[in-house]
Amino acid sequence: MNPKLRKFLVFCKDFSSNKVALVAFFIFLLILFVAIFAPLVSPTDPYDLNTVSIMNSRLPPFSEDFSGNYFLLGTDGAGRDMVSAIFYGLRVSLGVGVLSGIFALIIGSFFGISAAFFGGRYESLIMRIVDIQLSFPSILVALIILAAFGKGVEKTIIALILVQWAYYARTARSSALVEINKEYVDAARCLAFGNTRIMFKHILPNCMAPLIVVGTLQTAHAISLEATLSFLGLGLPITEPSLGLLIGNGFEYMYSGDFWISIFPGVALLITVASINLVGDHLRDMFNPRLH
Amino acid sequence: MLWFLLLKNSKMTAFICTRFAQSILVLFIMSLLVFGGVNLVGDPVEMLINPEADQAEVERVIRELGLDRPVTEQYWYFLVNAFKGDLGSSFIFGEPALKLIIQRMPATLELALFSLFISLIIAIPLGIYAGYNPDSKASKVIMAGSILGFSMPTFWVGIIFIMIFAVQLGWLPSTGRGEIGTFMGINSSLFTLNGLSHVFLPALNLALFKISSVIRLTRAGTREIILQDYITFARSKGISEKRVVLIHVLKNILIPIVTVVGLEFGSLIAFSTVTETVFAWPGMGKLIIDSIYNLDRPVIVAYLMIIVTFFVFLNLIVDIIYTFLDPRVRIKGDHQ
Numbered sequence: 001m002n003p004k005l006r007k008f009l010v011f012c013k014d015f016s017s018n019k020v021a022l023v024a025f026f027i028f029l030l031i032l033f034v035a036i037f038a039p040l041v042s043p044t045d046p047y048d049l050n051t052v053s054i055m056n057s058r059l060p061p062f063s064e065d066f067s068g069n070y071f072l073l074g075t076d077g078a079g080r081d082m083v084s085a086i087f088y089g090l091r092v093s094l095g096v097g098v099l100s101g102i103f104a105l106i107i108g109s110f111f112g113i114s115a116a117f118f119g120g121r122y123e124s125l126i127m128r129i130v131d132i133q134l135s136f137p138s139i140l141v142a143l144i145i146l147a148a149f150g151k152g153v154e155k156t157i158i159a160l161i162l163v164q165w166a167y168y169a170r171t172a173r174s175s176a177l178v179e180i181n182k183e184y185v186d187a188a189r190c191l192a193f194g195n196t197r198i199m200f201k202h203i204l205p206n207c208m209a210p211l212i213v214v215g216t217l218q219t220a221h222a223i224s225l226e227a228t229l230s231f232l233g234l235g236l237p238i239t240e241p242s243l244g245l246l247i248g249n250g251f252e253y254m255y256s257g258d259f260w261i262s263i264f265p266g267v268a269l270l271i272t273v274a275s276i277n278l279v280g281d282h283l284r285d286m287f288n289p290r291l292h
Numbered sequence: 293m294l295w296f297l298l299l300k301n302s303k304m305t306a307f308i309c310t311r312f313a314q315s316i317l318v319l320f321i322m323s324l325l326v327f328g329g330v331n332l333v334g335d336p337v338e339m340l341i342n343p344e345a346d347q348a349e350v351e352r353v354i355r356e357l358g359l360d361r362p363v364t365e366q367y368w369y370f371l372v373n374a375f376k377g378d379l380g381s382s383f384i385f386g387e388p389a390l391k392l393i394i395q396r397m398p399a400t401l402e403l404a405l406f407s408l409f410i411s412l413i414i415a416i417p418l419g420i421y422a423g424y425n426p427d428s429k430a431s432k433v434i435m436a437g438s439i440l441g442f443s444m445p446t447f448w449v450g451i452i453f454i455m456i457f458a459v460q461l462g463w464l465p466s467t468g469r470g471e472i473g474t475f476m477g478i479n480s481s482l483f484t485l486n487g488l489s490h491v492f493l494p495a496l497n498l499a500l501f502k503i504s505s506v507i508r509l510t511r512a513g514t515r516e517i518i519l520q521d522y523i524t525f526a527r528s529k530g531i532s533e534k535r536v537v538l539i540h541v542l543k544n545i546l547i548p549i550v551t552v553v554g555l556e557f558g559s560l561i562a563f564s565t566v567t568e569t570v571f572a573w574p575g576m577g578k579l580i581i582d583s584i585y586n587l588d589r590p591v592i593v594a595y596l597m598i599i600v601t602f603f604v605f606l607n608l609i610v611d612i613i614y615t616f617l618d619p620r621v622r623i624k625g626d627h628q
Contacts, residue, residue, distance in 0.1 A: 132318055135607045137559040139566070140599065144322070147584055147592050148329025224445050228566055231447050232581055247448055251570075259455050266448035274443035281439070 014286055021282030024275040031272050035090040042084035044069070047241075061260050074260040076249060082260060085246055086268045092242040093269070096153070097223035100160035104222075105215055107161065108168025113199050113207065115169070116176035127173065130166040138163045138225060146234040156235045160222045171214045175207040209287045216280030220273045227269050243269045304615060311611050315604045322600045326593055327370050374597060380590030382583070389594035393576050399469055400568070400575030404560040407495035408553065411502035416542075416549070419510020424537060426515060434507060441504030446563065450497040450570035457493060465490050467572035494571040498564055502553070509552060513545035558606050562599075 016022050034041055061074040061082075074082050115126040133141065145159040179185065180203065188198045227244030229235030231251075236242050241249075243265045250261030345353065354360055361369075373379070379389045422431040458466035469490055517523065518541065526536050565577030572578065576595065583591035 128314070132314070132607075136603055137562040140562040140603065143562075143565065143580070144325070144596055144600070147580065147596060148326050220443070224443075227445055228447055232566065232569055233585055234581075244445075247451065251451055254451060254455055255459060262448075262451050263455070266445070266451070269448065270444055273445070274440065277439065277443050 015282070018282045018285075021278050024278035024282075027271065028275040028279060031090060031268075031275065032094065034087050035094045038084075038087040038091045042081075042087045044081045044084045046080040046084040046088055074264075076246070076261045082264055085241065086243070086265050089241055089243040089246050089265055090268060090272065092236065092240050093223050093226060093244070094272070096157060096160065096226050096236070096242065097219050100157045100222050100226075101164065101215055101219040103157070104161045104164035104218070105168050105211060108165040108170075109172040109204065109207070109211060111165070112169035112172025112174075113176045113203055116173045116180060117195065117199050117203070123173075126169065130169050133162075133166045134170070138221070139228065142225060142229055143234070146229060151234055151237060153236060153240055156226060156229060159229070159235075160226060163225065164218045164222060167214055167218055168211060171210050172207055175210050176203050179203045179206050213280060213284045213287055216276055216283060220276035220280065223276070224269070224273050243272075307615060308612055311608055315608045318604050319601060322604075323371060323374065323597065324367075326596050327367055379594035379597060382588050382591045384583075384586055384588050384591075389590045390598070392579065392591060393595055393598055396574060396576040396579050399573060400561060400564050400577060403491060403494055403498065403564055403567070403573060403575060404557065406491050407498040407560060407564075408502070408557065410495050411499035411506055412549075412553065414499070415503045415506035416510050416545075419507040420514050420537065420541060420545070422507065423511040423514025424518065424541075426511075431511075435511070438504040438507045441500055444500070446497060446501060447566045447570050449500055450494070450567055453493050453497055454570070464493050466493060469574055494567050494573050497570070498560060498567040501563065502556075502560065506549060506553065509549055510545055513548060514541055517541050517544050555610055558603055561602075 015025075039045065069081075076082060076085060111126050111130075115123040141163050142159040145162060146155060149155050185198060185202060188202050193202075226235055226242060227247070230242050230244030231248040233248065236245060238245065246265035247262050247269070250258070250263075250265070253261050377390055381388050382392055385392055418434050422434045425431050454466040457464045469487065472484065472487060523536060523540055526540050527533075561577075564573075564575060565581060567573065568575045568577035569581050576599075580592065580595045582588075583595070
């Protein structure tokens with residue numbers, strides 16, 4: 001059998017040993033599917049003004065309107081179907097979270113690996129910046145960026161990248177420091193490969209495991225942080241209704257007892273974040289050599 | 293004593309000086325960022341001048357604020373005024389921004405302190421229990437609960453608290469600070485029953501995240517300490533198991549917990565922004581969110597500068613204390 005395929009199968013078997021993580025992984029896949037194909041799986045298009053009727057506003061869960069449309073989770077203040085709004089919201093939340101995570105991973109591992117590779121003053125400078133940034137709580141970093149520059153999709157993504165990159169940089173550097181002393185790096189140097197090639201073609205692939213662990217946990221954190229910022233009215237604009245905005249919209253109706261508008265988007269957010277966290281926790285245990 | 297240590301160890305003095313210089317540098321970069329955000333990205337005339345002002349008023353304020361001068365000169369005036377404690381006046385309240393923030397600081401501090409208290413009261417017993425009986429069902433429930441606590445978005449839990457305890461059951465109030473009592477010259481709602489009923493829900497909400505992390509810390513600490521020789525010795529002396537846990541284990545885990553929790557007090561203040569908004573708690577966190585919503589730029593700038601200064605110096609003090617407690621900590625700036 002192809003050794004790569006065998007390695008992958010062994011990994012799958014290891015991963016399935018924890019049933020909770022396995023279930024969490026499938027739930028996450030389902031959420032991902034719903035997010036990507038939101039327009040196809042949603043009962044209605046919640047942002048199409050032709051189908052949304054204000055007459056249906058604030059219907060409780062399991063209700064039907066006069067034309068026979070069924071609302072499993074009720075409707076919000078504008079008469080939108082909550083199920084559809086949540087599906088579209090997942091799309092925005094996951095999109096922003098994953099996108100910022102990927103950018104932060106690229107930026108963080110670039111600085112982390114190059115710091116470990118070149119060492120000296122450059123390394124001290126980079127790691128000092130990382131330390132200083134990690135001494136600020138994540139919400140404060142995001143708050144500074146968004147309060148100073150205003151809200152918006154790209155600003156929220158920039159804030160989330162800034163919050164996360166330092167974690168990736170620290171992880172990438174510590175695993176790169178271990179890799180650099182291994183023989184294959186010496187061999188690559190003897191072959192007179194360029195620094196860039198050694199750093200990113202040889203060292204980086206061997207640092208991926210811990211980076212993926214940090215990546216899952218950080219993405220969960222980013223999704224949660226984006227929801228918080230959007231709820232506060234600092235993150236995404238009203239044209240990109242993420243789960244946080246949906247919860248915020250429902251907040252005003254809560255005092256009159258219309259709980260479903262706020263609660264269900266929150267449940268969706270909780271399930272998303274918790275499933276990613278559970279998968280990440282299990283991956284961390286798997287890659288942690290001390291536990292074997 | 294401190295000065296003696298400083299003289300004795302010139303390396304340490306150099307370390308502290310470097311850290312101090314770095315803190316000043318961070319503050320400088322922050323001032324650039326905040327100034328840049330307000331003055332370069334947007335239109336400063338639109339942002340800094342009351343939109344209801346007429347043309348003559350607008351021109352007068354432009355001259356007064358020096359907006360007709362070169363950018364570098366404007367930045368210099370911003371810095372000089374900031375040092376004097378003048379960060380502009382709020383459009384909404386018409387009062388100095390700095391004064392507004394300082395007025396609201398006690399409310400935030402009391403919320404953060406009370407939530408710290410709640411998190412320790414709840415988390416330490418649970419953590420000790422989970423560490424003492426690691427295989428029991430209850431411990432597994434506690435640990436699963438702590439993972440859930442990490443995953444739950446604070447603001448959403450706050451909304452659920454309001455829904456259950458304020459709207460449905462009507463047990464506790466959900467907004468405001470309540471009656472404020474005075475004790476030893478300090479005004480706080482912690483000193484009246486009505487005030488306590490107001491602070492309870494927001495403090496519990498803010499404590500949630502801390503509870504999860506303190507449970508994990510306490511559990512890990514307990515599991516480690518229970519294996520130590522002095523615990524075996526205490527048991528062999530015939531001391532009751534209750535006393536072993538309550539005196540010997542508790543005393544030894546408190547040291548690391550108090551250190552970590554004390555150091556993370558700053559993050560409670562940062563996260564109180566969210567809780568204050570949900571519970572309409574009149575602290576500085578709600579002030580900044582309201583100011584952002586109202587485009588009250590002077591207050592935004594003042595808040596950002598104050599909170600960053602606070603964190604930079606908090607971190608500086610923590611660094612220095614750590615160096616004295618444990619001289620191995622990165623004297624040469626190297627990283628493990």
